[in-house]
Amino acid sequence: MKAFIAANWKMNKTVAETREFMKTFVPLVKDASDVDIVIAPPFTALAAAAEEMKGSAVQLSSQDVFWEEKGAFTGEVAPGMLLDAGCRHVIIGHSERRQYFHEDDAVVNKKVKSARKAGLGVIFCCGESLDERESGKTFDVIRREVEMGLVGVEPEQLVVAYEPIWAIGTGKTATPDQAQEVHAFIAGVLTKVYGNKSGIIRIIYGGSVTPDNVDILMGCKDISGALVGGASLKPDSFSRIVHFKKEK
Numbered sequence: 001m002k003a004f005i006a007a008n009w010k011m012n013k014t015v016a017e018t019r020e021f022m023k024t025f026v027p028l029v030k031d032a033s034d035v036d037i038v039i040a041p042p043f044t045a046l047a048a049a050a051e052e053m054k055g056s057a058v059q060l061s062s063q064d065v066f067w068e069e070k071g072a073f074t075g076e077v078a079p080g081m082l083l084d085a086g087c088r089h090v091i092i093g094h095s096e097r098r099q100y101f102h103e104d105d106a107v108v109n110k111k112v113k114s115a116r117k118a119g120l121g122v123i124f125c126c127g128e129s130l131d132e133r134e135s136g137k138t139f140d141v142i143r144r145e146v147e148m149g150l151v152g153v154e155p156e157q158l159v160v161a162y163e164p165i166w167a168i169g170t171g172k173t174a175t176p177d178q179a180q181e182v183h184a185f186i187a188g189v190l191t192k193v194y195g196n197k198s199g200i201i202r203i204i205y206g207g208s209v210t211p212d213n214v215d216i217l218m219g220c221k222d223i224s225g226a227l228v229g230g231a232s233l234k235p236d237s238f239s240r241i242v243h244f245k246k247e248k
């Protein structure tokens with residue numbers, strides 16, 4: 001399966017900083033094959049990023065979307081507007097959106113459906129908190145987020161990102177065994193929902209991925225890619241992640 005490596009820049013980088021990153025990064029990954037390379041800058045830098053990656057294999061993603069097509073929704077951005085800005089993907093259900101903006105499974109599902117209807121690929125995030133893990137609820141939380149978030153959604157152009165909340169931005173990566181265990185569980189949930197067609201959905205890992213741990217994570221059977229925050233902000237570091245070497 002083709003690997004899927006995505007950068008989630010979160011609320012970082014101006015237009016000038018985005019251009020500077022791309023000018024260095026795009027040549028660094030010219031040779032990378034058999035990997036989808038995706039970058040999600042903030043809304044304000046999407047157009048500049050699209051311009052800088054033109055003619056390269058790097059693909060553009062948004063970090064969020066609203067579910068309506070147009071109208072009186074101050075501050076929101078529609079799926080069609082993202083396509084217009086050059087996006088092919090959108091990140092939906094990130095734990096920071098769930099936590100700070102109170103997005104629940106129903107909201108996440110509306111966003112996923114609307115993005116897919118417009119033709120955007122969806123990077124659908126799920127993951128448990130430290131409390132949930134320590135009280136043995138990891139699998140229940142993941143099953144609920146996946147089943148409810150993806151109700152009525154076809155498996156095409158869908159990537160599922162497993163991001164344990166306790167590993168995001170903390171420097172605490174899940175061990176390869178911990179990550180693989182949940183990835184295998186997600187694969188099972190997806191098979192229940194989609195049958196054989198679930199094989200086309202890539203399940204990627206996120207949470208303190210760095211050049212130092214990407215090889216071993218990518219060596220796990222059910223890990224098909226990475227969603228990278230902090231380590232995606234520097235061209236060298238994100239390029240090294242894109243050039244992972246599977247380690248068993």
Ligand code: PGA
Pocket residue numbers: 008163167168169170171206207208209227228229230231
């Ligand atoms: P991190 O963020 O790599 O900085 O932990 C990952 C994410 O939240 O997508």
